[in-house]
Amino acid sequence: VSEPYVDLTLPIWEGTPFHPNHFAAEISQYASIDRNGFEARRLVLSSHLGTHIDAPRHYIPDAGSVDDFALDTLIGTYQVVQIGERGPGAKIGADDLPSEIATRVFIATGWSESHLGDPDYFTAPPVLELAAARRLNESGTRIVGIDGPTVDLDDTVHNALLGAGCLIVENLTNLTKLGSAAHAMVLPLPVRGGDGCPVRAIAQPIR
């Protein structure tokens, strides 16, 4: 019996919370059925809006872009590491990761479920310590997702993971509902040369 799919994606609208380094979604209607016979909207979205992927070139000059990665990197079995709620500013260390680390990893903290829209969502999220990033790199992990706005507050983990060619997914949600493993897909639009892109991420828990 297959489990129902879980949506790991934040909705996209003008009110999607955004990091102060980036900007709010701009969504405006430019055609209506009354005037044009069809309805359509202009979407102006940061490549790091909402649930999104960081490609290596987000931090590493001329490194891989969102359209450079095989679908088999983005789609498949994800190990889900359930960290649990540890409050604002929690640090996720190397010892919080399991002894065997998979190729695709989600880090579940519950932060987006409990703090999205709060003043400290972007300023005090749980983050990875550099030692945890190094363990992921040593394990050959190719993609790491977290249910908070970022994997670090000082760029060290971004540089370590992206420098090793490991993709990062941020602002995921509902990871706490997945148990310890899921079949998942994290799909950016194939933006040519893109440093990042909003994604649709969905997962089917493996029980």
Ligand SMILES: [Zn+2]
């Ligand atoms: Zn990003």
